[in-house]
Amino acid sequence: MTRTGGTEEQKTDVKVSLIGGHRLKGETLHERTLTASLIGGADVDLTDIDIPDGAELRITKLSLIGGVSIRVRPxxxxxxxxIRLGGVKDDGPSGPGGPTVRVDAWGLLGGVSVTRG
Structure with a gap:
């Protein structure tokens, strides 16, 4: 994750495809990422980056069919x-504070699955 200072403009990564998903690794992402596809999910691995306490990393997923699978530290x-048809599977911390990843998932079919490790 590339962290910018408070006065600098935040960068947004944009990944677009018609058919097929995206595999994203943490060290190549900025604070905001948009991934869009007609059919296809997003597989995001953030286990090898250190997100500072109080920082927020935002991932937005747009698709008709396709969910989000995200891996983060515990x-x-x-x-x-x-809004999407599909649930959210996450058994991690829900209290305030600490590093945060915000996932905005918009589509017809596909859930969000969070794996910790």
């Missing part, structure tokens, strides 16, 4: 927002 809090 102490990272994941907030899931958006």
């Amino acid at each position: 102490e990272v809090r994941v907030e899931v927002h958006g």
Whole structure:
């Protein structure tokens, strides 16, 4: 994750495909990432980056069919927002504080699955 200072403009990564998902690794992402596809999910691995306490990393997923599979460290809090048919599977911390990953998932079919490790 590339962290910018308070006065600098935040960068947004954009990944687009018609058919097929995206595999994203943490060290190549900025504070905001948008991944869009007609059919296909997003597989995001954030286990090898250190998200500072109080920082928020935001991932937005747009698709008709396709969910989000995200891997984070055990102490990272994941907030899931958006509208989609499919649930959210996450058994991690839900209290305030600490590093946060916000997932905005918009689509018809596909859930959000969070794996910790």
